[in-house]
Amino acid sequence: MYTPLSAATQRVYTPVNALAVHAERLQAQSLSDLLGTTESAQRRAESLAFTFGTLHLDFSKQRLTNETLSLLVEWAHSCGLETKRHAFFAGAEVNPSEKRPALHMAARWPAGSTPPKGMEAAATFCQQQRMKMADLVQRVHSGEWFGATGQAITDIVHIGVGGSDLGPKLVSEALADRPSSVKVGVHYVSTMDGSQLLPLMETLNPATTLLVLASKSFTTADTQFNVRTALLWLSDALEVEEETIRRYQLLGVSSKPDKMTEFGIPQAHQLEFKEWIGGRFSLWSPIGVSVAMQLGVEHFDALLEGAHAMDQHFIAAPLDENLPALMALVGAWNCQFLNIPTHAVLPYDGRLKSLAAYLQQLEMESNGKSVGLDGRSINHATCPILWGDVGPNAQHAFYQLLHQGGHTVSADFVAVAERTASAFEHANTSLKDQEALTLANCLAQSQLFALGDDAIPPALRGYMAQGYRGNQPNSVILLKSLDAWSIGALLALYEHKVFVQSVLWNINPFDQPGVELGKQLANSLYQTLAGQPIEHQNVEDPGTAQLLRKVSEWRQQCNEKGSGK
Structure with missing residues (x-):
């Protein structure tokens, strides 16, 4: 997975080099080993579970150990995360390309509560x-x-x-x-x-x-x-x-x-x-x-209150207990050190059907960059490709490839523990059963992602198809209920994850120059298609030219048909 470092490089100690060496050592250890039945495996799982208000995060199915987390936190310290976090909330110019701060946290700061100096x-x-x-x-x-x-x-x-x-x-x-x-x-x-x-x-x-x-x-x-x-x-x-x-x-x-x-x-x-x-x-x-x-x-x-509570946690909690920091560090570990190129977002609640699309923009538009704040090229991926769907639908679509194909992915499973039904009595009972089935599928799929064939119970071995590859790292994010406070805290958690990763990778997450050129090219093509004077002629290529001719041909046929010719 990780390209081995030269001996000379390994002798120069930095947190990044230490993580690279550590990643090589972990290649021989599978998630089945880490999730065994020993006391040490139990202690590891307990140490990787965190609760904040009505959110619970479980990192136990990530391919890491407590040593990994210690090295990751050391990396964050070496990048000056605490200092940069303080500057971020104090209104410093964290978006240098546009010469402005990034103060979306101010929009959810409650009246009557003193904001940080500078905000x-x-x-x-x-x-x-x-x-x-x-x-x-x-x-x-x-x-x-x-x-x-x-x-x-x-x-x-x-x-x-x-x-x-x-x-x-x-x-x-x-x-x-x-x-x-x-x-x-x-x-x-x-x-x-x-x-x-x-x-x-x-x-x-x-x-x-x-x-x-x-x-x-x-x-x-x-x-x-x-x-x-x-x-x-x-x-x-x-x-x-x-x-x-x-x-x-x-x-x-x-x-x-x-x-x-x-x-x-x-x-x-x-x-x-x-x-x-x-x-x-x-x-x-x-x-x-x-x-x-x-x-x-x-x-x-209430949405703002949940997000503000996460802001306060992000400001104050030590990095080894700080949920946005931990989520960012785990994500960077998967992307940069385990070389996992894609990350699936799999909510097991139909009300969260747009979560993957929201996070695609939040993360990929923010950190999808290959040039650092110092103007230098970055020689590793800075953001995985995010994708996903509602979990029960995804199980009948692309899970086959994830379980038995050749691609390694990481994933966030998002589930809701309880839901208040509001229907007639017998329907409420049926809805409770559906809720339990949905949660069961979420937990089962998370386990199968991690363990692969080792998740097959002994009584079913020999009766089930094998070849479940497993070893796919994933986190489970459990919400007590899907209310305004919880979703506010959840989305702020992901926002601060983006900021932490931008510090780790030394990039600006608050601009998006990569989206602009395509819009400019579209303006010229729009003028061509609409028969308007062209302000700036695009660079010509034969593929685009023949597509324009085909569109013109079909439009002309449609116009002639409409006019009765």
Whole structure:
């Protein structure tokens, strides 16, 4: 797995070299060895289980020992993690390429609690915006927000993309499992092709629909095209000028208040967050207004409370007990030292169906880089490829490859210990059985990932197919229940994991230059496809040219068919 180091390199002691040598030694030790029935195996398992509030993390099925953890913590100390963590919360310029801090923690800092020195102004601004958001939400819930024709708002269409969509959508799905808890209907639109918007245009009442335009830059093409189409729909259906629609049925959330005003959104209907909150870290800001609209401000506040509790833990806990630090170190161990290139996110609860997509952006857009803060190339992977699906579905899709194929992966299994059912009596009993079956599958699959053939009980050996490769490291994250506090703490845990790994790898997790060029190339191709003047001619290649010709050919055929030629 790990490329052996030269003898000369091994003689130079650094935490990284020590971990590399340690990784070589561990290759001969399987997870079956580490998870045996001896007292030492029991003590190891107990030492790798951690509880924080209603979250429980079990690292016992990771390919590591207590010595591994000690070396990993030493590595973190050598990188100056504690000092950089302090600077992070104090508003230091941790995003040097954009010359700004990263203070998304300020958006969940509670009023009445003193923030760290350097965060005071940011926390005060966020609390002011949170109060304004609460007033706007109350207007909708009390039936006092009226559309252009005088009817009260009943539905929200949240228009965003990336961080302005994934976080709020995940929380909305996770917490809206009981219809009685939903205050208004919320619908998420992010795809630039209009496929999500069109069904809403056919089913929602335009007179009672409020558009939420969530865009940090207020220039993202995907979002701008969707909102223009939505405004045309409302204007045409209600026979009202679009200017009037913008005044009554459009709420803006952005870091650019001047652009919101220019777009025709009244200041009273503008919510703002600052540039020091990155898009993929913006759920806690007014970007989450649609969550509050759907579920109530009290649930949104509980979400912030859970995240803030994790912030406090991350600030104060020693590294060997610090859950974000431990999760980051274990992930870096798998990626950098065990050379495991992919990481599966496997939630065993359908309400968390968007968790993998959310974490893909959070981790890969943050740490998917190969150049360090010092400008030097990094000679190892800095972030695994994240992917996944709801566990019970995944079992019938790609687990075959994971269990008996040739790829090594790491994984996070996420499960919920208890769920309050709300149906008639006999259905409640059946739902309890389904809950137990789901948990059983989660624990069984985690065990099988780790042990492989050794997980087959003696009574079934000879009757079951063999060839389960095992030795696939995985963590189990158990939530007591899926409530707002728990999911807030869970997502903040992953956020701080990203920061810790960026310190270990000496990269900037708060910019994303790799996404920009593709957008610029798309602008030129869009102008070509739309028959507009081309501002900047793209580099030509025969593959793209022939695709453009095929699109043109088929469009021409469609136009001729439509005109009866």
